[in-house]
Amino acid sequence: MSERRVITGAGGQLGRALAEAFPDARALTRADWDVTYPPPEGLEADLVLHAAAWTNVDGAEDDPQSAAAVNVGGTLNAASLGAPLVTWSTDYVFDGTKRAPYLESDAPAPLGAYARTKLHAEAAAGERAWVVRTSWLHGPTSRNFVRTMLRLGAERDEVAVVDDQRGSPTYVGHLAEATKEIIGLPYGVYHVAAGGDCTWADFAEAIFEEAGLATRVRRITTAEFGARAPRPAYSVLRSEKGAPELPHWREGLRACLARLDMS
Numbered sequence: 485m486s487e488r489r490v491i492t493g494a495g496g497q498l499g500r501a502l503a504e505a506f507p508d509a510r511a512l513t514r515a516d517w518d519v520t521y522p523p524p525e526g527l528e529a530d531l532v533l534h535a536a537a538w539t540n541v542d543g544a545e546d547d548p549q550s551a552a553a554v555n556v557g558g559t560l561n562a563a564s565l566g567a568p569l570v571t572w573s574t575d576y577v578f579d580g581t582k583r584a585p586y587l588e589s590d591a592p593a594p595l596g597a598y599a600r601t602k603l604h605a606e607a608a609a610g611e612r613a614w615v616v617r618t619s620w621l622h623g624p625t626s627r628n629f630v631r632t633m634l635r636l637g638a639e640r641d642e643v644a645v646v647d648d649q650r651g652s653p654t655y656v657g658h659l660a661e662a663t664k665e666i667i668g669l670p671y672g673v674y675h676v677a678a679g680g681d682c683t684w685a686d687f688a689e690a691i692f693e694e695a696g697l698a699t700r701v702r703r704i705t706t707a708e709f710g711a712r713a714p715r716p717a718y719s720v721l722r723s724e725k726g727a728p729e730l731p732h733w734r735e736g737l738r739a740c741l742a743r744l745d746m747s
């Protein structure tokens with residue numbers, strides 16, 4: 485019998501990359517399965533790649549219960565299929581007070597509502613799960629920092645970008661490929677993010693440089709930017725458990741730009 489793999493959130497940036505990496509999987513978008521509801525009748529799975537999530541970090545501050553319904557309730561519903569599950573969590577489960585990479589054994593201390601729902605979702609995934617904490621995702625589709633910078637860069641001579649948050653921008657294509665390796669590891673929490681680290685301002689400069697744009701980056705603080713949700717000042721992730729190592733973030737950026745669809 486062939487394996488029955490199911491992808492949730494298949495319309496999102498990671499979901500699409502997973503659908504490419506696992507071409508035989510049944511890729512379900514939100515229209516196919518709103519994960520705040522139990523699984524569609526008759527849906528069977530041997531492996532669930534659960535990429536559906538509420539990812540609006542600032543919006544979760546205003547509506548934490550809806551964020552929890554998707555992230556916690558949705559993960560419970562995905563786990564109710566009874567199959568081993570891969571779910572993706574976030575570097576934002578940490579408060580960012582450390583100044584060396586966060587390891588799987590470090591204690592989470594989420595700062596905002598989104599991060600709290602994601603930490604609860606880790607538990608909701610249950611015992612037969614790989615919880616993959618990753619960071620600063622970007623890809624050729626959906627809303628993400630790379631696409632936003634390219635749009636702003638085409639419109640403006642200068643863009644103000646936060647320079648006091650440090651992390652590892654991770655290309656969804658690299659993460660999706662690594663998932664093939666992750667499902668060969670024991671269940672548990674794994675940190676899987678791009679190699680190297682930078683600030684958002686460094687990342688923006690690299691985006692403009694790689695895209696051949698002359699746009700300047702004005703480096704500002706988190707306080708000056710004034711986002712609704714608090715974010716960790718430092719959230720570099722590394723694995724002490726033999727999780728797959730991804731290529732350097734700059735390589736991920738080049739791979740993303742090579743695939744970009746700005747529609």
Ligand SMILES: NC(=O)c1ccc[n+]([C@@H]2O[C@H](COP(=O)([O-])OP(=O)(O)OC[C@H]3O[C@@H](n4cnc5c(N)ncnc54)[C@H](OP(=O)(O)O)[C@@H]3O)[C@@H](O)[C@H]2O)c1
Pocket residue numbers: 492493494495496497498499513514517518519520535536537538539554558571572573574575602618619620621622626627
């Ligand atoms: N983006 C990041 O920087 C980042 C960093 C670390 C970890 N992660 C985690 O990585 C995973 C994938 O994130 P992503 O960047 O691919 O996010 P994304 O592009 O926002 O994709 C999430 C997908 O989930 C769908 N969705 C939302 N509510 C749903 C529901 N009730 N039922 C079914 N589908 C629903 C969304 O559909 P709509 O578009 O219709 O809302 C979207 O297609 C998430 O677990 C996220 O928390 C993301």
